[in-house]
Amino acid sequence: MNALDETTIVDCVFSQAIGYVERFFEEHADLELRGLGIISTRVDANSHLAIDASDTTRRHDAVSLTWEAAPGLPLPSFSGHIRARPHFAQTELRLEGHYKPPLGPVGEAFDVIAGHAIAAGTGRELLLAVKRFVESRRNADRARYPSDAELNAENAAPPNAPE
Numbered sequence: 001m002n003a004l005d006e007t008t009i010v011d012c013v014f015s016q017a018i019g020y021v022e023r024f025f026e027e028h029a030d031l032e033l034r035g036l037g038i039i040s041t042r043v044d045a046n047s048h049l050a051i052d053a054s055d056t057t058r059r060h061d062a063v064s065l066t067w068e069a070a071p072g073l074p075l076p077s078f079s080g081h082i083r084a085r086p087h088f089a090q091t092e093l094r095l096e097g098h099y100k101p102p103l104g105p106v107g108e109a110f111d112v113i114a115g116h117a118i119a120a121g122t123g124r125e126l127l128l129a130v131k132r133f134v135e136s137r138r139n140a141d142r143a144r145y146p147s148d149a150e151l152n153a154e155n156a157a158p159p160n161a162p163e
């Protein structure tokens with residue numbers, strides 16, 4: 001398997017970013033991914049909220065993510081996660097994981113020549129789509145709630161939620 005590691009900065013406070021990322025995948029389980037703007041395919045993405053143990057000083061959430069290309073297409077499968085980290089008043093989103101090129105040794109050879117660049121481009125395009133979603137949802141919430149205090153009060157745990 002080959003590694004993928006891409007990052008972007010989103011205009012969203014850290015405490016809310018991973019929730020928006022999770023909503024992105026809830027609303028986009030059937031994704032169309034594009035690598036380097038040249039190859040496009042629909043994938044079945046599965047995601048869930050997970051604990052990110054990569055920071056030993058503080059517990060963070062992450063979105064665990066896998067996808068498979070549509071049946072019959074010789075495209076890589078992916079398994080990884082999106083982590084969020086504070087970045088001043090913004091948040092860094094990091095897509096990390098591994099993909100497996102299809103077609104055995106032929107796919108591995110293609111990956112060395114061009115496939116990895118396509119995979120990295122696909123990761124960047126996915127993060128760009130997530131970034132647009134997070135920022136548009138955050139802006140919509142800002143318009144609905146003039147202050148973060150009101151937004152936090154609105155998003156408080158429901159009365160029946162476990163403590």
